[in-house]
Amino acid sequence: MEYHINALRWSTISIFFVVILWNILSDYYGSSLPLFLLYLLFVAALATSVQLTFKIQNDHLVYQVLLYKRSIIKKEIYPDRVNQMEFIRAGWAKKAAIIKVDKGHNIRLVVLQPPKAYDDLIVFAEKHDIAIVKTNDYLTLERKEERNKRKD
Numbered sequence: 619m620e621y622h623i624n625a626l627r628w629s630t631i632s633i634f635f636v637v638i639l640w641n642i643l644s645d646y647y648g649s650s651l652p653l654f655l656l657y658l659l660f661v662a663a664l665a666t667s668v669q670l671t672f673k674i675q676n677d678h679l680v681y682q683v684l685l686y687k688r689s690i691i692k693k694e695i696y697p698d699r700v701n702q703m704e705f706i707r708a709g710w711a712k713k714a715a716i717i718k719v720d721k722g723h724n725i726r727l728v729v730l731q732p733p734k735a736y737d738d739l740i741v742f743a744e745k746h747d748i749a750i751v752k753t754n755d756y757l758t759l760e761r762k763e764e765r766n767k768r769k770d
Contacts, residue, residue, distance in 0.1 A: 619738055623670035624729040632665040672727060674738050681725050695719060697746035707755035715739055
């Protein structure tokens with residue numbers, strides 16, 4: 619299954635860079651409206667072209683960062699390299715998972731679309747005997763989802 623990651627941090631980071639880089643550009647070239655609009659268009663095009671995908675295969679996981687549908691970063695994670703999967707709450711009521719890898723950087727999966735991706739990730743971990751850690755906040759979110767399903 620392939621899932622998309624809604625990158626919430628990209629918007630915050632891009633706003634930060636718009637402000638900082640505009641100050642630098644205006645010092646060198648002077649503050650002009652056409653230059654600012656061109657710069658803003660460039661940043662908007664770059665920010666909207668970045669996509670993050672996560673695939674759960676039968677025998678491994680694939681994490682990709684795409685720029686204009688071309689893979690920039692592709693990380694394949696096999697079960698023997700995973701120490702544990704930690705399921706946490708991100709924000710007020712969003713699920714998140716951290717895949718703790720033996721060697722390398724941990725992978726933080728926040729706001730996977732569709733939300734059933736976390737259930738598929740738990741099934742993958744159970745199938746390959748990977749340790750699963752669920753925080754109390756995550757368990758609360760699961761109970762809340764179960765109550766909402768019963769009401770419907």
